[in-house]
Amino acid sequence: MSQVRQRQDWNEIDLFEQLHDEFGDRVDLAFLHEVAHEEVGSFGDAKVRDFVPLIAYRQARQRVARRLESGGIS
Numbered sequence: 001m002s003q004v005r006q007r008q009d010w011n012e013i014d015l016f017e018q019l020h021d022e023f024g025d026r027v028d029l030a031f032l033h034e035v036a037h038e039e040v041g042s043f044g045d046a047k048v049r050d051f052v053p054l055i056a057y058r059q060a061r062q063r064v065a066r067r068l069e070s071g072g073i074s
Helices: 012-023 029-041 052-069
Strands: none
Touching: 012 029, 012 052, 029 052
């Protein structure tokens, strides 16, 4: 599993890059962009941001894995 970057300026581009590294050869890039945008956005109001990268990555990764398992490869 790839390392989840822990930086103050972490954002959806970072999440997309991580998802692309892991799933880019199997999943449509537009879907990866959508997932990254939605997962990072879901934490927009979080008061404590320390674990947002880790949690957003895990949730995004689960969504992409479910898509692959269901046969929705592209």
